[in-house]
Amino acid sequence: MMKIGYLGPKATFTDLAVTTVFPNHEKVPYNTIPECIDAVSSGEVELGVVPLENAIEGSVNLTIDYLVHEQTLPIVGEIVAPIQQHLMVHPNHSDDWDAIRCVYSHSHAIAQCHKFLHKHFKQAMYEYTTSTSAAAKFVSENPELKIAAIANRLAAQTYGLTIVQENIHDYDYNHTRFIIVQKENRELSIDSPLYAGDKTTLMITLPKDQAGALHQVLSAFAWRKLNLTKIESRPAKTGLGNYFFIIDIDQKMDDVLIPGAIAELEALGCSVQVLGSYPYYII
Amino acid sequence: MMKIGYLGPKATFTDLAVTTVFPNHEKVPYNTIPECIDAVSSGEVELGVVPLENAIEGSVNLTIDYLVHEQTLPIVGEIVAPIQQHLMVHPNHSDDWDAIRCVYSHSHAIAQCHKFLHKHFKQAMYEYTTSTSAAAKFVSENPELKIAAIANRLAAQTYGLTIVQENIHDYDYNHTRFIIVQKENRELSIDSPLYAGDKTTLMITLPKDQAGALHQVLSAFAWRKLNLTKIESRPAKTGLGNYFFIIDIDQKMDDVLIPGAIAELEALGCSVQVLGSYPYYII
Numbered sequence: 001m002m003k004i005g006y007l008g009p010k011a012t013f014t015d016l017a018v019t020t021v022f023p024n025h026e027k028v029p030y031n032t033i034p035e036c037i038d039a040v041s042s043g044e045v046e047l048g049v050v051p052l053e054n055a056i057e058g059s060v061n062l063t064i065d066y067l068v069h070e071q072t073l074p075i076v077g078e079i080v081a082p083i084q085q086h087l088m089v090h091p092n093h094s095d096d097w098d099a100i101r102c103v104y105s106h107s108h109a110i111a112q113c114h115k116f117l118h119k120h121f122k123q124a125m126y127e128y129t130t131s132t133s134a135a136a137k138f139v140s141e142n143p144e145l146k147i148a149a150i151a152n153r154l155a156a157q158t159y160g161l162t163i164v165q166e167n168i169h170d171y172d173y174n175h176t177r178f179i180i181v182q183k184e185n186r187e188l189s190i191d192s193p194l195y196a197g198d199k200t201t202l203m204i205t206l207p208k209d210q211a212g213a214l215h216q217v218l219s220a221f222a223w224r225k226l227n228l229t230k231i232e233s234r235p236a237k238t239g240l241g242n243y244f245f246i247i248d249i250d251q252k253m254d255d256v257l258i259p260g261a262i263a264e265l266e267a268l269g270c271s272v273q274v275l276g277s278y279p280y281y282i283i
Numbered sequence: 284m285m286k287i288g289y290l291g292p293k294a295t296f297t298d299l300a301v302t303t304v305f306p307n308h309e310k311v312p313y314n315t316i317p318e319c320i321d322a323v324s325s326g327e328v329e330l331g332v333v334p335l336e337n338a339i340e341g342s343v344n345l346t347i348d349y350l351v352h353e354q355t356l357p358i359v360g361e362i363v364a365p366i367q368q369h370l371m372v373h374p375n376h377s378d379d380w381d382a383i384r385c386v387y388s389h390s391h392a393i394a395q396c397h398k399f400l401h402k403h404f405k406q407a408m409y410e411y412t413t414s415t416s417a418a419a420k421f422v423s424e425n426p427e428l429k430i431a432a433i434a435n436r437l438a439a440q441t442y443g444l445t446i447v448q449e450n451i452h453d454y455d456y457n458h459t460r461f462i463i464v465q466k467e468n469r470e471l472s473i474d475s476p477l478y479a480g481d482k483t484t485l486m487i488t489l490p491k492d493q494a495g496a497l498h499q500v501l502s503a504f505a506w507r508k509l510n511l512t513k514i515e516s517r518p519a520k521t522g523l524g525n526y527f528f529i530i531d532i533d534q535k536m537d538d539v540l541i542p543g544a545i546a547e548l549e550a551l552g553c554s555v556q557v558l559g560s561y562p563y564y565i566i
Contacts, residue, residue, distance in 0.1 A: 032397065130390060171348070214511060219498060223495075
């Protein structure tokens with residue numbers, strides 16, 4: 001059994017991802033992304049799971065910035081999870097839930113259910129909480145109030161609430177990516193039926209901000225038929241107008257193609273860092 | 284005088300950006316990004332200002348997704364603002380602030396000041412609030428408690444707090460981008476000394492997920508010496524593995540180069556949408 005740190009509190013979307021992929025391990029919640037990454041670095045936990053993009057709780061950029069600038073830990077896995085928001089009430093109100101006066105949730109979750117709420121609860125008030133699970137907790141502790149929470153299935157289970165409307169989020173295609181970091185760069189010893197493939201993530205810094213430099217960089221991948229599934233520019237520490245790129249290649253690190261592309265990029269004056277080559281799991 | 288909607292509440296980083304660039308207009312706070320964009324669309328306000336990336340309050344992806352999939356409003360301006368976090372206390376405690384027991388703020392702000400807090404307030408507790416300004420408000424209303432807030436300068440002014448430590452954020456290079464949307468695509472009628480240049484933002488959908496397609500797309504810009512300052516892949520509505528790209532070009536829409544690049548991309552089977560061509564302001 002491993003100790004796995006994650007961005008808490010209990011029953012967040014990160015918790016749901018960890019619980020699904022690592023059902024039989026000890027979970028330790030942390031309040032912020034840096035605290036979770038630090039805990040892996042200090043050996044307090046063996047693995048850390050934090051959101052990488054499109055998160056409800058937790059700022060995307062923080063994860064990459066902290067990994068790149070502060071604690072350089074290898075990425076050893078990725079979890080891709082759908083964002084499914086449900087409307088839940090205290091069991092006392094499961095029959096008269098359409099009379100609720102106020103909806104509690106994280107502001108991002110309320111924004112994600114904008115169309116549903118606009119249609120069904122136009123007159124309701126909203127109260128913003130620091131996480132979706134905090135909203136579920138509040139509803140469970142106040143059975144006398146006519147209120148509902150928007151949160152995930154794990155929050156309903158954890159706090160004993162009844163889901164009265166499933167999947168009220170506006171877009172079905174919404175997914176969150178979580179990365180798994182570890183102190184040493186060795187393969188994850190889990191064998192999950194959710195395994196869906198491998199990818200390699202590179203961080204590339206261009207020699208200077210010049211027209212076409214990125215195009216040149218991508219040539220190194222294109223002629224080798226290496227397929228990129230993600231590309232994102234991020235401001236470098238040096239300030240506005242300077243960028244580095246995060247690139248995902250849809251295969252495991254090999255002996256020829258990826259090392260060849262990296263050598264070619266370095267010859268062009270780029271600096272290249274392999275952030276990880278790892279399996280991903282789709283929930 | 285214009286009515287300008289922004290992602291609230293009062294004294295958030297979005298409010299600070301709006302107040303700096305549009306000092307003499309009426310400001311209307313909205314609780315979520317979709318509500319703010321809808322208010323522009325319905326004519327309730329003339330302009331809307333929402334975070335686009337790297338935000339403390341407000342999810343980045345939500346803005347682009349809502350603009351692309353729900354309310355297609357043109358981007359007519361951009362504000363680039365540094366993220367400066369300050370430690371502030373009630374004036375009663377300005378002399379004994381190092382004895383504070385608890386720090387209040389949004390979890391993203393606390394994460395951004397991770398190194399400072401770890402060094403100076405290792406024993407302090409943290410309380411998470413739904414925005415940095417909510418933390419400042421709480422501190423102002425509880426002068427008897429030995430607590431501090433992390434928030435911006437406008438929040439200190441708004442709630443009468445004393446800044447006891449300036450710029451406690453870990454990274455100086457951190458900036459937030461806010462976009463200004465308007466119902467009609469006409470030029471902003473403001474004349475600001477913060478004007479720093481123009482850019483054009485395109486959304487490009489590739490014909491299908493194929494190795495090298497992005498490289499081909501960038502060729503259209505590279506040989507015209509059009510400089511890209513941002514590139515980001517975002518999952519398309521159609522699900523995992525399908526992407527569109529958001530690209531920023533560092534010049535205003537012209538009659539020859541950008542239309543030529545767009546025509547070339549369309550000939551390759553891409554679909555291209557101009558999200559805006561607009562001035563940007565650096566605070």
